[in-house]
Amino acid sequence: MTTQTSLAQPSRIAAVEAATQKFFVRHSAMLPTLAAVVILMLLFAGAELLLKGDFITPRNISALVLDNAYLLVLAVGMTFVILTAGIDLSVGSVMAFTGILGAKLLGDGLPPIVAIPAMLLGGAAIGLLIGILVQYFHVQPFIASLAGLFLGRGLAYVVSLSSIRVEDSATLWLQSTRFRLGEWYITPTGIIALLTVAVAAFVLHYTRFGRTIYAIGGNEQSAKLMGLRVASATVTAYVISGLCGGLAGLLLTAYSGAGYPRNGIGTELDAIAAVVIGGTLLTGGRGYVVGSMVGVFVYGTIKTIISFMGAEQSWMQIIVGALLLLFIVVQRLIVARSGAKS
Amino acid sequence: MKAFFHSRLVWPTGFLILLIVVNSIARPRFLKITMRDGELYGALIDILRQSAPLMLVALGMTIVIATRGIDLSVGAVMAVSGAVALTIIADSETPNSVGTVLIAVLTAILVSMVLGAWNGLLVSVFGIQPIIATLVLMLAGRGAALLITDGFITTVNSTPLAFIASGYLSVLPFAFFISVAAIVTVALVERRTALGMLTESVGINPEASRLAGVRSRGIIWGAYVASGALAGVAGIIYASNIKAADANAAGLFIELYAILAVVLGGTSLMGGKFSIGGTVIGVFIITTLESTILFMGIPSAQSPVFFAIVVMVVVMIQSPRVRTWLRRAKDAVVGMWVGRSSKPKQVEQEVAS
Numbered sequence: 001m002t003t004q005t006s007l008a009q010p011s012r013i014a015a016v017e018a019a020t021q022k023f024f025v026r027h028s029a030m031l032p033t034l035a036a037v038v039i040l041m042l043l044f045a046g047a048e049l050l051l052k053g054d055f056i057t058p059r060n061i062s063a064l065v066l067d068n069a070y071l072l073v074l075a076v077g078m079t080f081v082i083l084t085a086g087i088d089l090s091v092g093s094v095m096a097f098t099g100i101l102g103a104k105l106l107g108d109g110l111p112p113i114v115a116i117p118a119m120l121l122g123g124a125a126i127g128l129l130i131g132i133l134v135q136y137f138h139v140q141p142f143i144a145s146l147a148g149l150f151l152g153r154g155l156a157y158v159v160s161l162s163s164i165r166v167e168d169s170a171t172l173w174l175q176s177t178r179f180r181l182g183e184w185y186i187t188p189t190g191i192i193a194l195l196t197v198a199v200a201a202f203v204l205h206y207t208r209f210g211r212t213i214y215a216i217g218g219n220e221q222s223a224k225l226m227g228l229r230v231a232s233a234t235v236t237a238y239v240i241s242g243l244c245g246g247l248a249g250l251l252l253t254a255y256s257g258a259g260y261p262r263n264g265i266g267t268e269l270d271a272i273a274a275v276v277i278g279g280t281l282l283t284g285g286r287g288y289v290v291g292s293m294v295g296v297f298v299y300g301t302i303k304t305i306i307s308f309m310g311a312e313q314s315w316m317q318i319i320v321g322a323l324l325l326l327f328i329v330v331q332r333l334i335v336a337r338s339g340a341k342s
Numbered sequence: 343m344k345a346f347f348h349s350r351l352v353w354p355t356g357f358l359i360l361l362i363v364v365n366s367i368a369r370p371r372f373l374k375i376t377m378r379d380g381e382l383y384g385a386l387i388d389i390l391r392q393s394a395p396l397m398l399v400a401l402g403m404t405i406v407i408a409t410r411g412i413d414l415s416v417g418a419v420m421a422v423s424g425a426v427a428l429t430i431i432a433d434s435e436t437p438n439s440v441g442t443v444l445i446a447v448l449t450a451i452l453v454s455m456v457l458g459a460w461n462g463l464l465v466s467v468f469g470i471q472p473i474i475a476t477l478v479l480m481l482a483g484r485g486a487a488l489l490i491t492d493g494f495i496t497t498v499n500s501t502p503l504a505f506i507a508s509g510y511l512s513v514l515p516f517a518f519f520i521s522v523a524a525i526v527t528v529a530l531v532e533r534r535t536a537l538g539m540l541t542e543s544v545g546i547n548p549e550a551s552r553l554a555g556v557r558s559r560g561i562i563w564g565a566y567v568a569s570g571a572l573a574g575v576a577g578i579i580y581a582s583n584i585k586a587a588d589a590n591a592a593g594l595f596i597e598l599y600a601i602l603a604v605v606l607g608g609t610s611l612m613g614g615k616f617s618i619g620g621t622v623i624g625v626f627i628i629t630t631l632e633s634t635i636l637f638m639g640i641p642s643a644q645s646p647v648f649f650a651i652v653v654m655v656v657v658m659i660q661s662p663r664v665r666t667w668l669r670r671a672k673d674a675v676v677g678m679w680v681g682r683s684s685k686p687k688q689v690e691q692e693v694a695s
Contacts, residue, residue: 087473133654137661140611142412142473146598147653154647161641261643265594269481282474314488314589321482328470328478 032279032331033291039277039323040294043301051308058183060304065186068300069193070095070248070255074271075278075292076200077244080237082275083204084216085284086134086141088241090126091248092267093152096260098123098249100156102171103164103259112170120246126152127242131235145238149268152245156261163260166253174254189251196247200289209233217284273324274299281331298323353659354606354623361630369637381510385633391507393629394517395420395576397622399596400603401528402569404621407604409562410545410613411465411472416573416600418483419457420593423450423577425490428587432498443502451574457483458570462563480597487589497586507583517579524572529618538616541565545613602649603628606656627652 024031047055065072074091081088098119105115126148133144166172174192178185204210212233215223224230253259278295280287299320306316365372365385375384399416406413427450434442457479464475509516532538543551544558552558573593581587605611606627607620631652635645658664 137658137663139657139661143657147650150646151650154644154650157643161643282471312493314485314493317485318482321478325478328474
């Protein structure tokens with residue numbers, strides 16, 4: 001009896017090992033995202049234990065979506081750019097610029113039907129500029145989007161040097177409305193953010209454009225030789241990121257009830273951190289928009305935990321930095337492993 | 343002379359001279375330097391003094407960029423360095439003694455070098471992309487600086503500390519001597535030894551230089567340590583200037599301005615060939631531009647728009663596509679001239695064909 005089990009066990013272990021190995025090899029691109037989901041679960045469980053069952057409440061989870069709606073939208077745009085192996089440093093400034101632009105236009109008595117498209121167009125225009133610099137003038141994405149960062153920040157101050165309150169009822173409706181389902185609630189801003197994720201996921205996985213984005217990140221030269229429209233796809237990725245910046249500007253303006261030119265300093269780093277934590281590789285070609293969403297939730301959960309514990313917010317930066325490091329090391333290992341296999 | 347016109351320094355130098363000329367026409371006081379109590383004052387002297395922190399950071403950045411890297415953490419390192427130095431001085435019994443300030447400054451620089459070594463470790467040993475490796479410290483460093491100062495802005499009253507940024511050594515500001523010392527040291531170490539050439543070889547092709555026997559790991563690591571140390575000194579100058587350690591504002595955006603200075607100076611972000619002289623000119627362009635924008639009565643908050651335009655113009659001039667356009671335009675102009683003088687010949691050729 002005992003001999004039988006000891007004989008059977010190794011073979012079963014071997015089978016499980018083989019199966020997991022197969023899974024890891026086949027789905028190596030998904031692993032970082034799965035790791036992010038695990039981290040999110042651990043964070044939730046840890047916070048629940050620490051706060052003695054006072055953390056996972058419908059109110060907290062709903063607030064998580066509400067408080068991070070703008071970051072979610074920014075992370076979606078950033079995912080497009082990072083998938084093409086680029087980077088967009090301008091998103092925080094673009095958000096500040098479009099936010100204050102919208103607040104100013106609404107304050108001048110223009111209807112939201114004019115102001116909101118103006119915000120989106122403003123963001124998309126800066127994105128287009130960066131995209132053209134990157135694609136047609138071969139400027140490194142880092143430097144081109146740095147110019148976008150300066151431009152957005154400066155233009156925000158050109159619009160107004162101080163904050164502008166928003167009194168437009170339609171914009172405030174986005175934030176103040178609560179669609180309730182028992183204890184759960186969601187605001188129109190949250191719906192917009194989640195819809196952005198859904199649309200982006202659809203575009204990336206089920207359209208020609210989306211597959212071109214992945215192909216560019218995988219190997220731009222091959223993508224070109226395959227006859228894919230690399231140039232227009234790259235520029236479009238930056239336009240999408242700018243557009244998301246404009247949308248985030250709208251969400252943040254609705255959220256805070258005002259436009260402020262100092263908004264979003266350093267937010268581009270938060271967005272990049274969320275995308276990386278969510279499992280998108282900075283070398284491009286691998287990653288998921290849904291992963292970026294998980295990354296944003298990891299970020300938001302850490303923030304909530306810190307404020308629940310009453311610790312200083314400076315810990316936030318340290319923890320996010322450490323987490324970023326952890327994920328980069330994990331990604332390195334995965335890439336090294338799959339590189340050795342192939 | 344011909345060598346100069348073909349060098350990469352011609353564009354940045356021309357731009358700097360243009361800025362100075364425009365300034366001196368718009369405000370004649372710009373070039374005026376007055377002597378007061380044996381110390382020089384004037385707009386140009388101010389530029390020399392104010393450029394010191396950016397100069398130090400940009401020098402470090404040049405070396406890092408030459409190795410194909412980038413150091414985003416310099417602003418955070420500045421914040422940490424200022425926080426460390428001022429906390430030591432504030433906690434000591436004798437904030438006015440030179441010894442205390444010296445210990446504080448040396449400790450802060452040492453801490454900055456450790457932070458630089460951390461960046462170097464991530465990049466050269468673990469092989470993490472420089473942007474991301476230094477992003478970690480950029481995010482975490484400011485948090486650490488806030489923890490050191492307990493979330494407050496630490497202010498101190500210390501004469502030796504204040505001397506670093508606003509004191510004068512004979513006729514010129516002391517801060518200017520710090521940046522000259524840094525320029526000379528970096529230039530001597532990089533250009534009078536083989537280190538500069540080895541750094542360039544690592545930047546051009548890390549694998550080939552490793553195979554050729556260049557210890558690229560040590561060179562890359564050293565570049566980040568140097569960048570950390572220089573950012574540490576810059577942090578002390580910044581803290582001395584405002585007589586306080588402000589973990590949120592110290593060195594904010596300086597990494598971007600430093601990268602801009604390096605790029606303006608003609609060093610490519612792709613690594614390899616670098617120009618210390620170019621970086622020095624780049625730093626002066628940025629500081630002069632800042633002073634010009636202030637003089638024009640534009641709120642300094644709006645100055646990023648001008649920097650955005652400058653960045654775009656400079657990168658476009660450097661881009662291959664515009665180069666081709668310029669060459670074609672030049673050829674067309676030259677062709678027109680040549681064509682006019684040798685018109686009969688062309689006609690003959692056309693007839694013959």
